[in-house]
Ligand SMILES: Nc1ncnc2c1ncn2[C@@H]1O[C@H](COP(=O)(O)OP(=O)(O)O)[C@@H](O)[C@H]1O
């Protein structure tokens with residue numbers, strides 16, 4: 001087995017007295033597609049935000065390949081370009097067109113020239129089916145389209161890992177499919193993905209691993225087959241029963 | 248000599264027309280420069296005040312930011328908490344008394360209006376910056392943009408557009424409030440009116456004209472700014488591109 005792309009070791013995060021992540025250990029190998037499931041408030045978003053350094057962990061280490069990302073002198077900027085994030089609420093840049101949303105980071109962070117960046121953005125936008133909308137502003141497109149642009153924006157940075165935080169939870173049901181389709185085809189390209197999701201079909205069919213989080217700890221980390229059909233933990237069973245009933 | 252109100256008005260317009268226009272020009276000049284410079288000052292103060300201080304920043308750095316913020320807050324509170332007419336007196340006569348500075352009234356006026364407006368603009372700009380959804384900032388950070396890249400490319404363009412009505416409002420306030428500068432003999436509209444009126448002891452007729460001029464100034468500026476805002480809104484439509492970016496259709500209107 002190759003070296004992990006991401007390794008997380010004894011990660012702890014507290015907000016005041018509230019211990020949100022207790023002692024998280026896990027790794028992601030190249031080409032892993034990991035679904036992270038768990039009840040609301042169990043710390044899934046906080047985990048992704050710590051990995052992207054939008055939150056500073058209280059203690060513990062995060063390694064990208066073999067580099068500790070919290071060490072002095074580590075370039076957070078180029079790390080973040082390599083480990084992109086897709087948010088539940090899209091967060092497209094409201095002042096920029098669809099195309100410029102996918103260009104600005106390439107120019108400012110990667111130092112590409114405008115022509116090169118626009119060509120790259122165009123290529124990726126056509127992959128997510130949004131090349132017709134390059135001159136639209138975010139307020140002019142639908143939620144599903146926004147999320148596809150947000151994915152394109154992250155992909156334009158040529159990332160090694162993409163973190164998805166409930167990418168379809170803010171979408172009307174009829175738009176969930178278009179975003180999941182894009183994610184499914186991304187998974188096939190061999191991109192390493194960590195996906196916080198409530199979409200059990202995606203977790204089962206697309207990911208090769210599922211992590212179940214509960215109250216700030218990882219209770220189970222195994223194959224979809226194992227977790228969904230033979231959950232070891234009582235709490236995993238309860239969570240799965242609930243999410244299947246809610247369907 | 249004119250006998251009725253209207254005869255007096257016509258008399259003053261004929262005799263002092265150029266005078267009024269000069270005064271109005273000076274008023275507009277001070278108000279414009281003051282608003283633009285004040286906006287620049289206010290924006291700079293707000294940008295510095297919103298620099299995030301990280302837990303693991305060095306102690307010296309933290310102390311420095313605390314100190315700078317304290318200075319800025321003091322500046323804002325003092326200039327918003329005292330009348331501009333008093334600020335004008337203190338700065339104009341104080342600079343001569345304390346440092347022997349021989350400022351011309353015009354330079355003093357530009358300085359006072361700019362610094363005074365800056366204090367209001369600092370709060371307006373800060374409000375504009377912190378009202379931008381946190382998600383915009385985080386999305387920029389998440390693709391590796393630095394704080395200053397994020398501010399310049401994402402946050403400030405949105406914040407400035409949102410506070411444009413407030414900036415326009417400050418401009419209108421400045422057109423009116425430059426009238427207090429007559430206390431340091433700036434030859435703006437109010438000062439000019441006062442001298443004209445004093446010569447003939449006809450205050451009502453002269454200030455009736457002055458009133459109209461102020462209104463025309465503020466009203467045109469308000470309309471003009473509305474036009475600018477509309478322009479900055481951008482078009483309601485966008486072009487649908489074909490596969491190789493050939494325009495194919497124009498979609499009218501947007502969602503939300
Ligand atoms: N910025 C914050 N400040 C304080 N508490 C927070 C913050 N972010 C998250 N939390 C708390 O951390 C816990 C886990 O949140 P989160 O990671 O969003 O869970 P999940 O994504 O699994 O629903 C919640 O109890 C939430 O209230």
Ligand SMILES: [Mg+2]
Nearest residue numbers: 044045046166
């Ligand atoms: Mg969450």
